[in-house]
Amino acid sequence: xxxxxxxxxxxxxxxxxxVFLVFGIGSSLVAILGLDLPWSTxxxxxFGAVTRQLLLAIPLFIFAGLAMLRGGVARRLVxxxxxxxxxxxxxxxxxxxxxxxxxxxFCGSILAAITAVGTVLMPxxxxxxxxxxxxxxxxxxxxxxxALIPPSNAAIIYSSLTHVPVSKTFAAGILPGLVLMVLLxxxxxxxxxxxxxxxxxxxxQRIAAFKAAIPGLMTPVVILGGIYSGLLTPSESAAVAGxxxxxxxxxxxxxxxxxxxxxxxxxxxxxxxxxxxxxxMATFLSVVLTFTQAPQALIAYFIDFGVTPLTFLxxxxxxxxxxxxxxxxxxxxxxxxxxxxxxxxxxxxxxVYFYIVFLAxxxxxxxxxxxxxxxxxxxxxxxxxxxxxxKLREIA
Numbered sequence: 001x002x003x004x005x006x007x008x009x010x011x012x013x014x015x016x017x018x019v020f021l022v023f024g025i026g027s028s029l030v031a032i033l034g035l036d037l038p039w040s041t042x043x044x045x046x047f048g049a050v051t052r053q054l055l056l057a058i059p060l061f062i063f064a065g066l067a068m069l070r071g072g073v074a075r076r077l078v079x080x081x082x083x084x085x086x087x088x089x090x091x092x093x094x095x096x097x098x099x100x101x102x103x104x105x106f107c108g109s110i111l112a113a114i115t116a117v118g119t120v121l122m123p124x125x126x127x128x129x130x131x132x133x134x135x136x137x138x139x140x141x142x143x144x145x146x147a148l149i150p151p152s153n154a155a156i157i158y159s160s161l162t163h164v165p166v167s168k169t170f171a172a173g174i175l176p177g178l179v180l181m182v183l184l185x186x187x188x189x190x191x192x193x194x195x196x197x198x199x200x201x202x203x204x205q206r207i208a209a210f211k212a213a214i215p216g217l218m219t220p221v222v223i224l225g226g227i228y229s230g231l232l233t234p235s236e237s238a239a240v241a242g243x244x245x246x247x248x249x250x251x252x253x254x255x256x257x258x259x260x261x262x263x264x265x266x267x268x269x270x271x272x273x274x275x276x277x278x279x280x281m282a283t284f285l286s287v288v289l290t291f292t293q294a295p296q297a298l299i300a301y302f303i304d305f306g307v308t309p310l311t312f313l314x315x316x317x318x319x320x321x322x323x324x325x326x327x328x329x330x331x332x333x334x335x336x337x338x339x340x341x342x343x344x345x346x347x348x349x350x351x352v353y354f355y356i357v358f359l360a361x362x363x364x365x366x367x368x369x370x371x372x373x374x375x376x377x378x379x380x381x382x383x384x385x386x387x388x389x390x391k392l393r394e395i396a
Contacts, residue, residue, distance in 0.1 A: 019331045020277040027284035035291050042284055049283040050276050053235055054160050058153050059272040060238030064219075064245045065103070065113070066267050070260035071249020073216040074116030077102050080213040082121075087200035090192030092125045097142045097184045101177070104146035105220035114143055129195050141184055147359060148177030151223055151241075154359055156234065157279075157333055162341045164351050166234050167227055172352045176360070215248040275330060282334030295342045302343055309349045313357050316340055320361035329362055 008029065012022045031037045068074055081095035081102075088094060096117055103113045118139055125135050147154045150170035159166040201209070223241050226232030232240060249256025289295055302312065316336075323332050337358070344354045 020274075020281040023278065023331065023334070024281035024284055027281070027288050030288045031284060031291075035288070037287065037291070042287060045287050046280045046283045049286075050280050052160055053233075054156060054166060055276070055279070056235040057151070057156050057166075057238040058275060059268050060235065060242050061151050061153065062271050063264060063268040064238065064241040066264035067242060067245035067249055067256060067261065068216065068219070069116045070264055071245060071256035072253040073213075073219075073245070073248055074099075074103060074113075075120060076209070076213040076253075077216050078117060078120045080209040082198065083201040083206045083209040086198040088189070089197065090188040090190075090195065091198055092121055092128060093130065093138055093188035093192050094185050096121050096125070096138060097145075097181055097188065100139070100142035101145050101149060101181045102217070102220075104149040104177070105151075105223070113146055114139060117142075128198070130192060134191065138184070138188065142181075145177050145180055148173040148180060148356075150174065151234065151238065153275075154333075154362075155355070157330070158337065158355050158359075161333065161337045162351050162355075164355065168352050169355050170224070170227065170234075172356055173359070176356055215252050219244060278330045279334065282331065285335065286338055289338060295339050298339060299343055299346045303346065307347070309344075309347050312343065312347055312349065313354075316354075316358060317361040320358070332362055 008026055012025060013019075028042060031042055032039065078095065078099050081098045082092065085091050085094045085098065099117050099121070100113055103116060122135055122139065126132060146152065150173055152170065152173055155169035155173060156166055158164065159169050219241060222244055223237050226237040226240060227234055246256065246261070249260075307315075319336060320332060323335065340358065341351060341354065344351060
């Protein structure tokens with residue numbers, strides 16, 4: 001029965017069936033026909049998975065980012081970064097990386113970040129002579145920063161699967177995210193040193209750009225300050241960020257209209273539905289793993305085989321790269337983390353450290369995927385590349 005489910009899942013993937021249905025059909029076949037479990041068990045577990053309080057932060061952070069996009073916050077951040085570094089070698093590319101990094105600190109949607117930054121900077125970069133493929137690759141790589149720098153939906157999902165405090169996964173992503181930004185900036189300076197530079201902004205222009213961007217720059221302080229001070233949970237902090245985005249967009253910048261707010265809510269609902277549909281169906285697999293005791297069998301195999309923590313992490317990376325060729329990043333999380341986290345614990349691998357290593361490979365395999373069944377998983381997937389291509393076509 002297990003092989004029937006496996007082959008049916010592979011066939012559904014080949015036929016480009018949405019990933020949440022692949023999870024649901026394959027796992028439910030094993031659970032109901034192979035393990036004789038009632039539908040009520042699957043539904044109960046699935047309902048419990050999607051109603052965890054921690055996951056409530058995902059739609060709230062997505063909404064906060066989209067509201068700030070339509071409220072003018074993102075554009076002012078772009079203007080500030082261009083004013084600060086636009087005159088440097090590869091200045092527009094550096095401004096892109098820095099803006100994506102700051103936008104990541106309050107946005108739960110990678111596609112919102114791409115739209116916010118790409119709408120302003122991509123046409124200018126192309127006009128200045130930046131190669132189009134380089135522009136796509138740069139914005140795609142910079143978008144991966146959102147998966148590392150808190151608040152990160154990847155950290156929220158990982159914490160919900162492993163019960164690691166989300167404050168720890170948030171903190172763990174800060175340094176790797178900054179390192180990635182520095183590496184991208186160095187690459188931009190080297191690759192784009194001969195491209196025409198933008199005029200240097202005057203001191204008055206920089207001060208004006210900074211004043212205009214202050215409400216956006218305060219957002220990470222509001223979000224992370226509430227979490228690490230202990231005053232707010234991640235979900236409460238996300239709700240405060242959403243209210244702050246509405247206040248800034250309607251009262252301070254006065255650019256967030258009723259139509260813009262409605263569009264932000266609609267996009268949030270669509271993204272959330274896609275993510276939570278995958279979560280709901282992926283829990284069917286967790287039921288199968290629990291009743292078949294597959295994780296325990298894998299732990300015994302790894303220990304008996306003498307696998308070291310380093311070897312295990314390499315295996316994790318290879319598995320992520322292979323899976324990422326066929327499926328999106330959120331399914332990869334739910335397909336592998338419940339098993340790998342148990343093995344990591346048995347091998348004395350710190351789960352916070354494992355989170356960063358796993359996310360690094362998961363971010364790579366997300367860009368390798370060529371299916372893009374999920375429109376916006378807010379972690380970094382092939383949908384990002386498709387959005388970039390679509391945006392570039394509009395610009396060019």
